[in-house]
Amino acid sequence: MRERLGRPESRTVVVWAALTAVICGLFSAALATWGAWHTARPLPDATETTALVAEVLPGYEINEVDPGAALFTFYSQPLHARDLKSLLFLDGGEYQQGATVATVRTAPRAVQQEIIALAQRRLRETGWRTFPPHVEPEVTCRADGGCTPTGGPSNISLVARRDDTALNIQSLANPSIDGTHLTVAVYRANPPAVLPAGIAGGLVGAIAGWMVFAWASRRTRRPHPAANAVPLLYAITMLFWWAPVLLTASSMLRHHRDEPHPVWHPLWEWLGQPTLSLCFVVGADCALFALALATAPRRDADPLSTAATEFAH
Incomplete structure (x- = not known):
């Protein structure tokens, strides 16, 4: 798995890929459920x-x-x-x-x-x-x-x-x-379409998040010119995306335990949205910037010098 993610020497790359897939799945599930909510009666x-x-x-x-x-x-x-x-x-x-x-x-x-x-x-x-x-x-x-x-x-x-x-x-x-x-x-109350929409949206988002992470990870391994910048931007993205989720989910769980709820709060509120939507936007901007840097050409070794070295050997 580490080899497929382009980081065979890393012991944590699979964990980071999983965290990316989960958070992307949660956000896409929240978006899908928001759309499904609009099938409810007025x-x-x-x-x-x-x-x-x-x-x-x-x-x-x-x-x-x-x-x-x-x-x-x-x-x-x-x-x-x-x-x-x-x-x-x-x-x-x-x-x-x-x-x-x-x-x-x-x-x-x-x-x-x-x-x-x-x-x-x-x-x-x-x-x-x-x-x-x-x-x-x-x-x-x-x-x-x-x-x-x-x-x-x-x-x-x-x-x-x-x-x-x-x-x-x-x-x-x-x-x-x-x-x-x-x-x-x-x-x-939440309409019937909310649950299947959330599951489908979550799966699509998780798969897309994993694939994009894998592409960027393989693309930016050294000697890529953004080999240092991309991991830094990725770390900022994870901080701004995961911190509101961890803080809000625990608070929402206590709230649901303390008070009866015939209709649970929608998924996006469990993710701190849109209360902390600025954090999501900052994280998304960092992620897009990192992906843009990942598209830069790699600085691989000069093929002529590589050929000369092989001939000398």
Whole structure:
């Protein structure tokens, strides 16, 4: 394998090739799943959302319905080309799954547990798959960064899924600025095309990553003029591509363990995208520059001097 990769003397070249194939496969799988997500049905409109709230919370009236602008939004609006600068410079976390949100008229917060109990019962009766309520206690934080519960009221969220639709009922202990105590967010679950698209895209990307690495590795072995520059650029690429993945994946895993999720966060968020998309762009620029250097002609020995040496022997 080392011989095929053009580095028979190296003991780590196979590891680097594997890391390249894996990261390329992950990025291409994320891109494929992003495309497959757009086969999902549009977000529920105001009429469908009103009917869902009436089904789940009978007897409660809706104040307002805010239809989602798109399946995925940037600051609650569809992503546009003018948003790319903001997306790159540490604002990418605002690119999130869209939802249609209804605010519901409620009694005072003393009946919070009654509302959640009613919603759980109605969800089970109407065929929804429910998850345990998630309680966020009121906390107070100190200057050193530590936070402790105050013993005061808590925010409670209840999530459920039925077919390709998911919802999040959130009961707020303290009202928001407009006085809202209860909201119902309705959004779409991942469509069936996401999984096969991710697998196919991942395989294609991994194979392509391995082949490109192998070509560049064979091409740039000494005495290539970029024999030193290409490995340096490659190391920078791996740093900027792998660091966000390792940091974000562990954080996302803790997040999914702590809170119930009827719909898991999409694959690209597990890779730190687009939150840390600037890292990806820097790594991609270094990779393209390295490949461009790899196309330079090799500085092999002069064939005439080689022939003379062979004749002397």
